[in-house]
Amino acid sequence: MPRVKTRDFGVRAVGDRVFNLTTLAMALMILALLGGLTVELFSHALPSIKAFGFGFLTSTDWDPTTDLYGALPFIYGTVVSSVLALIIAVPLALGVALCLSEMAPAWLSRKIGFLVELLAAIPSVVYGLWGIFVAGPWLRDHLDPLLAKTFCFLPLFQGPQVSVSMLTASVILAIMVLPYISAVCTDVFRAVPSSQREAALALGATKWEMVRIAVLPYGVSGIIGAIILGLGRALGETIAVAMVIGNSPQISASLFMPSATLASVIANEFVEATSALNLSALFELGLVLLVLGLGLNIAARLMVYGATQRRFQKPT
Amino acid sequence: MADNKMSARDLRAYFHKVEALHGVSLGFAANRVTAIIGPSGCGKSTLVRCLNRMHEVVPGATCAGQVLLDGEDIYAPAIDPVQVRRRVGMVFQKPTPFPTMSIEDNVAAGLKLNGIAVSRAERDRIVEESLRRAALWEEVKDRLKRPGASLSGGQQQRLCVARALAVEPEVLLMDEPCSALDPISTARIEELLLELKENFTIIIVTHNMQQAARCSDFTAFLYAGNLIEFGETKQIFTTPARRETEDYITGRFG
Ligand SMILES: Nc1ncnc2c1ncn2[C@@H]1O[C@H](COP(=O)(O)OP(=O)(O)OP(=O)(O)O)[C@@H](O)[C@H]1O
Ligand SMILES: [Mg+2]
Numbered sequence: 001m002p003r004v005k006t007r008d009f010g011v012r013a014v015g016d017r018v019f020n021l022t023t024l025a026m027a028l029m030i031l032a033l034l035g036g037l038t039v040e041l042f043s044h045a046l047p048s049i050k051a052f053g054f055g056f057l058t059s060t061d062w063d064p065t066t067d068l069y070g071a072l073p074f075i076y077g078t079v080v081s082s083v084l085a086l087i088i089a090v091p092l093a094l095g096v097a098l099c100l101s102e103m104a105p106a107w108l109s110r111k112i113g114f115l116v117e118l119l120a121a122i123p124s125v126v127y128g129l130w131g132i133f134v135a136g137p138w139l140r141d142h143l144d145p146l147l148a149k150t151f152c153f154l155p156l157f158q159g160p161q162v163s164v165s166m167l168t169a170s171v172i173l174a175i176m177v178l179p180y181i182s183a184v185c186t187d188v189f190r191a192v193p194s195s196q197r198e199a200a201l202a203l204g205a206t207k208w209e210m211v212r213i214a215v216l217p218y219g220v221s222g223i224i225g226a227i228i229l230g231l232g233r234a235l236g237e238t239i240a241v242a243m244v245i246g247n248s249p250q251i252s253a254s255l256f257m258p259s260a261t262l263a264s265v266i267a268n269e270f271v272e273a274t275s276a277l278n279l280s281a282l283f284e285l286g287l288v289l290l291v292l293g294l295g296l297n298i299a300a301r302l303m304v305y306g307a308t309q310r311r312f313q314k315p316t
Numbered sequence: 317m318a319d320n321k322m323s324a325r326d327l328r329a330y331f332h333k334v335e336a337l338h339g340v341s342l343g344f345a346a347n348r349v350t351a352i353i354g355p356s357g358c359g360k361s362t363l364v365r366c367l368n369r370m371h372e373v374v375p376g377a378t379c380a381g382q383v384l385l386d387g388e389d390i391y392a393p394a395i396d397p398v399q400v401r402r403r404v405g406m407v408f409q410k411p412t413p414f415p416t417m418s419i420e421d422n423v424a425a426g427l428k429l430n431g432i433a434v435s436r437a438e439r440d441r442i443v444e445e446s447l448r449r450a451a452l453w454e455e456v457k458d459r460l461k462r463p464g465a466s467l468s469g470g471q472q473q474r475l476c477v478a479r480a481l482a483v484e485p486e487v488l489l490m491d492e493p494c495s496a497l498d499p500i501s502t503a504r505i506e507e508l509l510l511e512l513k514e515n516f517t518i519i520i521v522t523h524n525m526q527q528a529a530r531c532s533d534f535t536a537f538l539y540a541g542n543l544i545e546f547g548e549t550k551q552i553f554t555t556p557a558r559r560e561t562e563d564y565i566t567g568r569f570g
Contacts, residue, residue, distance in 0.1 A: 106375070199412035199476070201373055203426035203483060204402035213425055217416035 038290065045284035047277060056284060062249035062265075064274045069281035071288055073249040077259040078292065081166055081241065082234035084255070085173035090227055093178050097185035102211060113186060120179040128243030131172040136163035136244055139171060144256050159254040164246035167255040172240050177230035184229060188222030189215055221304045228300040235293050238263040262289040320384075321346035321517040322367060322404075322487055327381035329362045329371055336362045338541045339381065344487070344534075349509050349518045351532035351549065353525070355564065359541045360521045361409075364489045367519065368404035369397040385487070402426075405485030409492040411472035413464030413479075419456050422464040422475055423447060426483035442482050449512065450478035451504045470501030477508065481516075488512065490520040494527065506531045525565055529553045537561045 042049075048056065052069060059070025096116060100109045144161040151157045192215050200214040216223075246258020247268055260268075262285045273279040320343035329337040337359045344350045352360045365371040366379050369390060382389045390400045413422050423443045427434050434442065443460070447453040452474040456467070464475055473493060480488060494502040509518055509531045522528050528535055528549065535552040537545045537560070545552060545561045556562040 195408065195410060195412045196414070198370060198373060199408065199414070200425075202368065202370055202401055202406040202408070203429060203479065204398055205426075205429050206398050209429050213414060213417075213429075217414065220416065 038287075041283055041287045041290065045280055045287050048280035048284040051277060052281075056281075057288070060249075060251060064269070064278050067275055067277050069278070069284075071262070071281075071285055073251050074260055074262045074265050074285060075288060075292070076251050077166065077245065078235060078261040078263070078289070081169045081173060081245065081259070081261055082231055084166070084170035085177060085234045086227060086231060088170065088174035089178045089181055089230060092174070093181035093185055093226070093230075094223070096178070096182040097189055098211060098215075100182075100186045101189035102207065102215070113183070116179050116182055118179075119175065120183075124176070124237065124240040125243070127172055127176055128240040131168055131240060131244035132164070135171060136165075136168040139163070139168050140165075140256075143167075148256075155253040156255050159252070159256055161256045162246065162258055164244055164258050165256050166245065166259040169241050169245035169259070169261075170255075172244055173234045173237060176237060176240060177233050180233060181226045181230040184226035185219070185223055188219040188226065191222070192218045224300065224304045228297060228304075231296060231300070232293060235289070235296070236263055238267045242267050262286070262292070319346045320344060321386065322519075323384045324363070324367070325382040325384065327363070327366055327379065327383060329359070329366055329379040330377065331374070332376040336541050337366070337379070340538070340541075340543045342536055342543055342546050344517060344519055346517050347513050347515075348533040349513050349520060349531055350534040350536065351528035352519065352521045352536045352538060353523070353528050353564070354538035354544075356523075358538045360538055361491050363538065364406070364491055364519060364521055367487070367489055368406055369400050370406065372397070402429075402483060403485055404487040404489060405480035405483065406489045407473070407476050407480050407491070407493045409495055411469060411476050411496065413467070413472050413475050415463065415465040417464055418461045419464050419467070419475065420460040423478045423482050425479055429483075443478075446478040446482040447475075449481050449508070450474040451508055452478055470497045473497060473501070474504070477505070481512075485516065487517045487519065490518065492521050492523060495523065502527070525553075525567075537564060539564070 048069060052059065056069065056071055057075070058072055059068075060072045061068045061070045062073060063069075096112075100113050100116075104112060140161050140163040144157075144167070147157045148161070196214040196218055197210055200210040205213060241261050242264035245260060245264055247260045247264055248258040249260050249265065250257070252259070266282050266285055266289075269278070270282055273282060323341075323343035325341050327337055327340045328335060340359075340363060352363060354360055362371060367383055367390075371377050371379055379391075381391075383391060385400070385403065389395070390397075390404075414425060417425065420440075420443045423446050424439055427439060427442065444453060444457075447456065452471060455471060456462075456475075459466075464472065467475060473496065477490075477493070494505055497505065506527065509520065512518060513533075520528075520532065532549045534547065535549045536543060537552065537556075537558075539560055545556060545558045547557075552561060553565060556565065562568075
């Protein structure tokens, strides 16, 4: 019997080692990919980094005719459009997810869930077209005047109303990230154990109170995870944004004005870059986008970690 | 048994089309402990869950018949199940503290519901009193801000008892509250039952015959969805009228 055991152990050890090495190799490959990509971007961006230094990030000039490049309008456009998209999409997505997981009967929930996920299958360029021809003009004619009237004291909603604008881009982005966030949140809510729901109900909670005290707190880290996912998609979305944002390298307080994002300007100018420095500056924009995405991801992860640690294991 | 706090009349419970309770009728005396015993799967949990309308929370679960609380049918169309559950509290078999809430927030969880506003001081008083009643105060009074999930299983179960008591229900349903507890915690819960029955009507499901004999006033024996025998605990355990009851409580069950 000890012999059998030893032999079993030996075979298992070899299997384990092969498995470990394979998975390790795959994990390293991901790292290598990320590293290689960064190095490549960096080396192409080097001329621009040398030419503009740190000022690249703070300058608002983007002028291929004079070969002066600054990334600030695009960083601004990327961050604002993504954050605005999340502000619009997150409450909607939470509503959809709660409806699917708590309210709708199973058969209906499956169908609506499928339809929502179908939104994710629509190609970006179709969203872009729809944004140009339908959503943009509609927002300009109906939503913009309403916002301008209601919030006339906010510079965000002042000035001329244009159909290709930051607002249009944010709305399109919101619709595009909605299915991702709501799908993840639906799963998160469904994973809340029924014992937690029953504990709340048995205390005399109404359905909404049950959601508030049992479902949402239990799923909070999952919800933040879903938002990170949506943010990642919004930051990098290119074609649809390039089609509806107006591509104007300016920082304007008004959301009704055209703007541009890191991704959209790269897509727009890449093929017709006028000089080597222009091309290099576009690479640097790519690098900035990569760092921005990574940075936001890390920050959000730290936030989740902090939230869960504080909630679950806080020593006092 | 003139003053029944609750009573079930021809109560039938279904999971989809399958009938799990075949017409159960019995009364639960006010300020007494009634034990429900019977083999696994006989419908004990189903029965107590019908008493505070938790049964219908399970998809596909329905029931028929009447359950009277102070003479009023809790299944009458005009009755809001939320109100029923406020009056008939419940402690589950497995401890279910809210993991993201602190110990005191767990106890106070029910207080915030239904728009009932309590002052900070009032809240603290109720938290302390409930924890004392659940025999947990001494163990947690120095760490009320710590998460409920940081307690041991037995402490968590007493936390759930405190949480159920904090909303001052009239009836307390306990579905095998001691099944995950060590003998000391079990003894505490049993002592607790004796104290609590001064103010509450208690219905407890248990697999532990000694427990039923020790701390209940009345005992109901369920078998395969039928109420086989119901009577004073002393009588059930000394001179059971039915053969099945005797077999079950003496452990000779087939
Ligand atoms: N969610 C459910 N769906 C379908 N049938 C169920 C469900 N829950 C319970 N049942 C059935 O109802 C019957 C009674 O179950 P119940 O949980 O009330 O038994 P119990 O007496 O509490 O058993 P235990 O002592 O093991 O807790 C069982 O036959 C069980 O199979
Ligand atoms: Mg049970």
